[in-house]
Amino acid sequence: MPSRTISTEAVPSSVLHASLSIEPPKIVRAEGHYLHTSTGTAIYDASNGAAVSCIGHNHPRVKRAMSQQLDAVEYCFAPHFTTPAYEKLAKFLVDSTNGHLQKVFVTGSGSEAVEATIKMARQYYVEKGEPERKRFIARDRSYHGNTFGALDVSGHKARRTIYEPLLSGSTSHVSPCYPYRDRRTGESTAAYVERLAQELEDEFQRLGPQTVCGVVFETMAGLTLGAVASVPGYLARMKEVCERHGALFILDEVFAGMGRTGTLHAWEQEGVVPDLQTVAKGLGAGYMPIGALMVGKKVVDVLDRGSKAFMHFQTYHGHPLACAAAYEVQQIIRDEGLVENCRRMGEYLGERLRARLGAHPNVGEIRGRGLAWAFELVKDRKTKEPFPVNQKVAPTIHAAGLQKFEIALLPGGGVVDGVNGDLIVLAPAYNINREEIDLVVQRTAKAIEYVLGPATQNAKL
Numbered sequence: 001m002p003s004r005t006i007s008t009e010a011v012p013s014s015v016l017h018a019s020l021s022i023e024p025p026k027i028v029r030a031e032g033h034y035l036h037t038s039t040g041t042a043i044y045d046a047s048n049g050a051a052v053s054c055i056g057h058n059h060p061r062v063k064r065a066m067s068q069q070l071d072a073v074e075y076c077f078a079p080h081f082t083t084p085a086y087e088k089l090a091k092f093l094v095d096s097t098n099g100h101l102q103k104v105f106v107t108g109s110g111s112e113a114v115e116a117t118i119k120m121a122r123q124y125y126v127e128k129g130e131p132e133r134k135r136f137i138a139r140d141r142s143y144h145g146n147t148f149g150a151l152d153v154s155g156h157k158a159r160r161t162i163y164e165p166l167l168s169g170s171t172s173h174v175s176p177c178y179p180y181r182d183r184r185t186g187e188s189t190a191a192y193v194e195r196l197a198q199e200l201e202d203e204f205q206r207l208g209p210q211t212v213c214g215v216v217f218e219t220m221a222g223l224t225l226g227a228v229a230s231v232p233g234y235l236a237r238m239k240e241v242c243e244r245h246g247a248l249f250i251l252d253e254v255f256a257g258m259g260r261t262g263t264l265h266a267w268e269q270e271g272v273v274p275d276l277q278t279v280a281k282g283l284g285a286g287y288m289p290i291g292a293l294m295v296g297k298k299v300v301d302v303l304d305r306g307s308k309a310f311m312h313f314q315t316y317h318g319h320p321l322a323c324a325a326a327y328e329v330q331q332i333i334r335d336e337g338l339v340e341n342c343r344r345m346g347e348y349l350g351e352r353l354r355a356r357l358g359a360h361p362n363v364g365e366i367r368g369r370g371l372a373w374a375f376e377l378v379k380d381r382k383t384k385e386p387f388p389v390n391q392k393v394a395p396t397i398h399a400a401g402l403q404k405f406e407i408a409l410l411p412g413g414g415v416v417d418g419v420n421g422d423l424i425v426l427a428p429a430y431n432i433n434r435e436e437i438d439l440v441v442q443r444t445a446k447a448i449e450y451v452l453g454p455a456t457q458n459a460k461l
């Protein structure tokens with residue numbers, strides 16, 4: 001038998017990391033808004049992973065709530081039992097929509113919430129007696145998750161193309177609401193919205209309106225398009241088209257939901273209530289993996305008259321520990337006025353970013369709402385020509401942020417079909433303050449300038 005050696009030295013990781021050749025920094029402690037590495041660096045967590053850790057790390061109230069839940073019941077099988085933790089979280093979510101959405105199904109992630117949503121939409125039409133409704137319409141360059149169903153509705157070509165023969169192909173895509181690139185010169189907001197509404201109408205007609213189950217949109221396009229809020233009137237018009245053809249209007253708020261954009265649900269700002277909605281990242285703030293599907297009255301009523309069951313379950317859905325953690329996170333957000341803080345600090349962050357980097361020759365657009373902000377970086381500001389994908393501008397800025405300036409940023413964009421420029425997304429915690437925002441802006445600017453050169457002489461913090 002060959003002898004085995006066990007070494008405590010750095011060895012190639014057994015983890016299947018994003019890169020097979022590079023091991024990412026090892027985080028040994030997380031506290032407040034900082035991630036501490038095994039080599040002693042404290043990195044400011046300005047992107048909260050992927051817009052997740054919205055109340056910061058190591059919050060004593062969440063730890064206490066989780067510990068109490070562990071003492072009470074760590075797990076039971078949700079199809080057979082319920083728990084006070086699941087009931088409380090579901091009631092909180094229903095109440096947060098003023099009862100427009102009436103039932104909640106808690107999942108283990110955003111992708112699973114999207115999967116559950118797709119299945120719910122399909123089941124709704126089968127039970128309603130319209131089984132021919134099998135298709136979905138979503139948006140180009142969108143992201144709804146990495147499982148097969150969620151990837152099928154995603155329009156992010158770079159993430160889906162390799163799997164394409166395996167995807168069901170039941171989704172087609174229309175243009176996103178993306179004024180920076182897609183709004184024509186001189187086009188009013190109203191005219192732009194009308195053009196997008198017409199495109200959606202044309203897609204319904206092309207497919208046959210009676211074959212469409214639902215339209216799946218992000219209320220605010222998050223990580224792949226880079227914090228693009230819908231223009232006023234857009235969601236209402238899209239819902240109108242959708243309702244005219246009897247399809248469900250589905251909003252994916254995995255990224256935008258639970259406070260990040262300055263209201264608990266991003267759709268509140270437009271007063272457009274979805275038939276089905278997903279949430280995830282801001283729900284559990286990273287303390288436990290969690291997502292949720294929220295179901296509107298129209299759908300609940302049909303199931304209630306029909307099978308009286310949702311044909312979907314998973315071993316870990318409605319996990320008591322995840323529900324208890326998420327419920328406490330939501331109480332903290334309420335008690336500490338953090339949604340309001342997102343709004344106020346978001347305005348300040350936008351101001352500071354524009355003052356510091358607005359004139360940079362490679363910053364095409366700085367955009368955002370609440371505490372979700374992004375830069376679209378371009379080779380040429382005038383023509384909006386993106387950098388070549390192989391230049392890896394956003395990933396290089398991300399690496400510079402980590403290695404030189406102790407800040408965690410979220411890169412994106414350049415790999416999104418090579419169409420939009422490279423993106424840097426900022427999604428700090430809801431309890432950030434002005435001093436920390438100054439620090440985030442300063443470090444972000446330094447990382448960008450390190451890679452792309454300085455902004456103009458008179459740009460200042």
Ligand code: PLP
Binds near residue numbers: 109143255
């Ligand atoms: N939907 C949206 C809008 C997202 O931004 C994401 C993740 O970034 C997902 C779905 C997938 O969520 P998860 O990564 O938790 O599966």
